[in-house]
Amino acid sequence: MDIRNLLTRFLSQQGYEVASAMTAAEVLVILARRTPDIVLLDLMLPQESGHAICRLIRKRSAIPIIMVTALADVRERIAGLDLGADDYISKPFDLGELAARIRAVLRRPSSPPTYPTSGLQPGCRFGNWIFMPEKRALYSTEGVRMTLTGAETDLLLLLWNHAGELLSRQRIIELLYNAPGAVEERTIDLLVSRLRRKLAHGGRQLEMLRTVRGDGYVFDPGPAVPHEGTAD
Structure with a gap:
């Protein structure tokens, strides 16, 4: 079973609705139909690079992105974060760790959080x-x-x-x-x-x-x- 099918099966079992894609064109089709809560993006793809797809998504949306990478070179992972990814996880990884990282990113507030303020005013x-x-x-x-x-x-x-x-x-x-x-x-x-x-x-x-x-x-x-x- 390839990693895409493995993750689709695992995340479905975790209660997520999953849409999978292998190319930038398929990603665009999905984004045209729905707004995902989060994107898991493999850096090693058969046609476009994950970096290229990350750049494409960021031009259209602020959807949280977690990079999935087997690359040992830390510069490649940094490049992904620099393009706008929110986090990354390296292969091979534990599915429980992946689930925890997804939950952590999704816990980010979607509206302005309430903190003790420093006195700066809105606007x-x-x-x-x-x-x-x-x-x-x-x-x-x-x-x-x-x-x-x-x-x-x-x-x-x-x-x-x-x-x-x-x-x-x-x-x-x-x-x-x-x-x-x-x-x-x-x-x-x-x-x-x-x-x-x-x-x-x-x-x-x-x-x-x-x-x-x-x-x-x-x-x-x-x-x-x-x-x-x-x-x-």
């Missing part, structure tokens, strides 16, 4: 950005919406509500996934890196999301001022 301008937490949306000051994945949006919400605080990688994992150790710390590093690069398009560079070596990250948006009239 505030910081740097050259306007963030609307209630809409899960980030706009440039020209009104152009920045495309963020679900994981990137969740991270920005978390950082927004903990602005100025030092957050360790493990603390970020606990807050994002409601479970310690749900993903590897390297996954958080790559997620932060992706968000940092997108925020850098607004003019300010690395100082907005600082790395404190050995300890974690601090989000420092600078002075935030209320903003009205942000486009939908």
Whole structure:
């Protein structure tokens, strides 16, 4: 039994409704018909690479993606995370671990979570950005919406509500996934890196999301001022 059939059978037994695909064209057909809750994406596919399909999905959707890979080269896995995957699992893997990773990703809140706030208000301008937490949306000051994945949006919400605080990688994992150790710390590093690069398009560079070596990250948006009239 190949891995696609194995996973389809296993996940069906776990109570999931499963649609499988082997090519980018089949993926597009599925996405046109429904919006999956999560995508398991093998990097080694017969026609297109998993990286190419991940890029294709990310152009159209923020659906959570877990990469499934047999590649030993960590750079290949990092490339997948860098393209917008939310997590990865390496073959051979335990089906119980896969199920746990799926549950962890699906536990991410679909609406803005409630954290003790730092005093920043919704709809505030910081740097050259306007963030609307209630809409899960980030706009440039020209009104152009920045495309963020679900994981990137969740991270920005978390950082927004903990602005100025030092957050360790493990603390970020606990807050994002409601479970310690749900993903590897390297996954958080790559997620932060992706968000940092997108925020850098607004003019300010690395100082907005600082790395404190050995300890974690601090989000420092600078002075935030209320903003009205942000486009939908």
